[in-house]
Amino acid sequence: MPQIIFLPHADLCPEGKVIQVEPGVTVCDAALANGLEIEHACEKSCACTTCHIIVREGFVSLNEADELEEDMLDKAWGLEPESRLSCQALIGDEDLVVEIPKYTINQVSERH
Numbered sequence: 001m002p003q004i005i006f007l008p009h010a011d012l013c014p015e016g017k018v019i020q021v022e023p024g025v026t027v028c029d030a031a032l033a034n035g036l037e038i039e040h041a042c043e044k045s046c047a048c049t050t051c052h053i054i055v056r057e058g059f060v061s062l063n064e065a066d067e068l069e070e071d072m073l074d075k076a077w078g079l080e081p082e083s084r085l086s087c088q089a090l091i092g093d094e095d096l097v098v099e100i101p102k103y104t105i106n107q108v109s110e111r112h
């Protein structure tokens, strides 16, 4: 069973978090099922980018992002080459190291 290591995030998991996951589940669902309240403002329909994650290890073991996801990611705060929308990223059979960005577009718009 693969595991996901979430790097520390000030609000969501200050100490970081390690969870065991089933392949074929999205990173977002796996996180939520384990008490990690990753944002998912559009209810996981690939329309908001608040569930943005950066996959520091294991990126290639995920399913490929489709065009809609790529388009949405362009709007995400802090985009990196290994960015994914966690509600669209299906876990493969490798361990992952995931960083949750400091902000989401919701928070950025609240601050400005």
Ligand code: FES
Pocket: 039, 040, 041, 042, 043, 044, 045, 046, 047, 048, 049, 050, 051, 052, 085, 086, 087, 088
């Ligand atoms: S929850 Fe909105 S894009 Fe993932």
